[in-house]
Amino acid sequence: MRKRMVIRGLCLALGLMLTPCVWAKTESIKIGLNIPLTGDIPKVGEGSKYAAEMVKEQVKAQGGIKVGSKTYDVEFIYEDNESKAESATATAIKLITQDMVLGIIGPQSSKQAIPAGEINNSYRTPMISPWSTNPQTTQDRPYVFRGCFLDAFQGPVVANFATQEFKAKKAAVLYDIASDYPKGLAEFFKKAFEKLHGPGSVVAFETFTTKDRDFSAQLTKINRTDADFLFTPQYYDEVPLIVKQAHELGWKKPIMGSDSWGSAELMNLCGDDCKGLFFTTHYAAAGAKGATKEFIDKYKQKFRYVPDDVAALTWDSIWLMLKAIQNTGGLTGNIDKDRDAVKDQLTKIRDFDGITGKMTFTPEGDPSKCAVVVKINPKGEFEFYQSVCP
Amino acid sequence: MDIQSFFQNLINAMQWGSFYALIALGYTLVYGVLLLINFAHGDIFMVGAYIGFFVATFLLGSYAFHLPTVLPPHVVFILTLLITMILTAGVGVTLERVAYRPLRRKGAGRLYIVITALMAGLILENGNLALLGASRRAFPDLIEKAVYTVWGVTFTNVKIMVILAALGVFVLLEAIVRKTKIGMAMRAISYDRVAVPLMGIPIDTVIVFTFILGSSMAALAGVLFVSAYPVLEPYMGAMIGWKAFIAAVVGGIGEIRGAFIGGFLLGFIEIFVAAVFPSTFRDLIAFGILLLFLTFKPTGIFGVARAQKI
Numbered sequence: 001m002r003k004r005m006v007i008r009g010l011c012l013a014l015g016l017m018l019t020p021c022v023w024a025k026t027e028s029i030k031i032g033l034n035i036p037l038t039g040d041i042p043k044v045g046e047g048s049k050y051a052a053e054m055v056k057e058q059v060k061a062q063g064g065i066k067v068g069s070k071t072y073d074v075e076f077i078y079e080d081n082e083s084k085a086e087s088a089t090a091t092a093i094k095l096i097t098q099d100m101v102l103g104i105i106g107p108q109s110s111k112q113a114i115p116a117g118e119i120n121n122s123y124r125t126p127m128i129s130p131w132s133t134n135p136q137t138t139q140d141r142p143y144v145f146r147g148c149f150l151d152a153f154q155g156p157v158v159a160n161f162a163t164q165e166f167k168a169k170k171a172a173v174l175y176d177i178a179s180d181y182p183k184g185l186a187e188f189f190k191k192a193f194e195k196l197h198g199p200g201s202v203v204a205f206e207t208f209t210t211k212d213r214d215f216s217a218q219l220t221k222i223n224r225t226d227a228d229f230l231f232t233p234q235y236y237d238e239v240p241l242i243v244k245q246a247h248e249l250g251w252k253k254p255i256m257g258s259d260s261w262g263s264a265e266l267m268n269l270c271g272d273d274c275k276g277l278f279f280t281t282h283y284a285a286a287g288a289k290g291a292t293k294e295f296i297d298k299y300k301q302k303f304r305y306v307p308d309d310v311a312a313l314t315w316d317s318i319w320l321m322l323k324a325i326q327n328t329g330g331l332t333g334n335i336d337k338d339r340d341a342v343k344d345q346l347t348k349i350r351d352f353d354g355i356t357g358k359m360t361f362t363p364e365g366d367p368s369k370c371a372v373v374v375k376i377n378p379k380g381e382f383e384f385y386q387s388v389c390p
Numbered sequence: 391m392d393i394q395s396f397f398q399n400l401i402n403a404m405q406w407g408s409f410y411a412l413i414a415l416g417y418t419l420v421y422g423v424l425l426l427i428n429f430a431h432g433d434i435f436m437v438g439a440y441i442g443f444f445v446a447t448f449l450l451g452s453y454a455f456h457l458p459t460v461l462p463p464h465v466v467f468i469l470t471l472l473i474t475m476i477l478t479a480g481v482g483v484t485l486e487r488v489a490y491r492p493l494r495r496k497g498a499g500r501l502y503i504v505i506t507a508l509m510a511g512l513i514l515e516n517g518n519l520a521l522l523g524a525s526r527r528a529f530p531d532l533i534e535k536a537v538y539t540v541w542g543v544t545f546t547n548v549k550i551m552v553i554l555a556a557l558g559v560f561v562l563l564e565a566i567v568r569k570t571k572i573g574m575a576m577r578a579i580s581y582d583r584v585a586v587p588l589m590g591i592p593i594d595t596v597i598v599f600t601f602i603l604g605s606s607m608a609a610l611a612g613v614l615f616v617s618a619y620p621v622l623e624p625y626m627g628a629m630i631g632w633k634a635f636i637a638a639v640v641g642g643i644g645e646i647r648g649a650f651i652g653g654f655l656l657g658f659i660e661i662f663v664a665a666v667f668p669s670t671f672r673d674l675i676a677f678g679i680l681l682l683f684l685t686f687k688p689t690g691i692f693g694v695a696r697a698q699k700i
Contacts, residue, residue: 207668248546
């Protein structure tokens, strides 16, 4: 008797699980966020989540998103990928097959975005990675898009800037060989710099592995060379350690970074050591205008710190996704068909006016956008220094 | 490698090895007395670093509730070290009370206690993650950093302090274990855990004392570590803890000299391999060498063979 009750209960529970639409009042569009809420770069996940919350608020204020003749709510599902490649694929599969999302935003860093992109592509679900700059993320994957420029563009920007600004003829590089993003970017930079100054002009090309805390041996080697500046395309949790140890070992020449430096957390961790350094990024918060300023002010008021590039790019990527959903002209309710329609619409978007610049996707799913070189000013703000367009 | 880079890397390796040595001492002390591999020790190091962070920021007056006077930074540093060592010793003793002692009382095999230690380490890591979140924290600069360059070799006052602290701790622990009564009791327990209590030695007191020593050394290492590498994260103790354990085994676990030499040896190998080869070879070569050491001397450099399990 009791066993039968248990079975009945289970059937009831199963029924409820399978029919979520029955007990939801208005229909909602589900978008998954595959982001690093814990792990090495939790601030990146936090920024992405906050940006999504702001989108949600704005959609609510507008009274929902109109797709064809129907109005929908937007529902974001935040899933933590722990900043690990294997968790990012598991998270993508969960979002696609269990949560039945229409599209996915993220993962943010290339190390997770490259494997997760593969999953999204094979499950035919549109994905926009707001922050992944490695070319492999979108290569030969019609369902995968990104919201930022590529490392193949960023590498030469760094090389040109250093040549003009520091009059650099020789460069040193220190990067994490076990992570796709630093490795890819370091190689693109090396290629670009050697094209400008001839082979052998990158006099030190030193590596370490993720989670290393001591770089003294590598930095000693770099110190012994006659490099004019050090390029280190690392994440915000490693940059302070690298910069501080370089200074402790007597390095006085410039150090330059890439878009992974641009986290709101960098200056909390790095302090005075990072002031006066340059890095390339997607937008500069100090001195922004128009819609960008509006976003920054709103974010600052709500979360009490200046949003970093990840937050801005995530904001743009989500609106891109919503725009594509609107452009489908109506959802059928058949998730496979809808996902295909959203993907088709994403490729058709022209001159999307985002807060990080205008976006039009190439057939690979990459927008062509300008890069910004930012200087960290004495107050610790990221100040606009120069803009470089393709 | 020219002679200046050699000396530069020598100093780098001394600092890096000091941390391994300080943590390895904790493994070796507990093992020497209880024959227990306290796998939670790396995480006690992490807890020490976090306690140090909160003590330091409190003393600097970063919270609403703060001290009436403003202390100079070096006084804050010394106070931070002392308070952190005391508090972390408390954590170590609590761990022993809650996790290890009940099992020991029930006469559980050593294997179960080792697994409990592994679990305790994971609980500390993830407890910290749940309690404080995944955000990195920056340890405040308590000591005004001074960079000296002597004959092309550059070092900071923090580096010198770390190396001196490791040497000082070594001398202190050797003295405690070799010269004092409680040290003698510690050594006696490791020889025979059945006979020693019969001689009227309070075995639990000695074990608590051992945990106090080991944990406070981990706290010292934690505060010094974040002074040198000022980014705190919940998993910072895991990798360095494992490596320090290997250092302790290579030196001969249970021997204080062994932990000390093993820690420095590992530090030297790691830094010099990274200085000569690409960094991807570092762990491969480092642990290859250590494996060779163990092949020829399975009990470690200073270890004495004993019949035992686990």
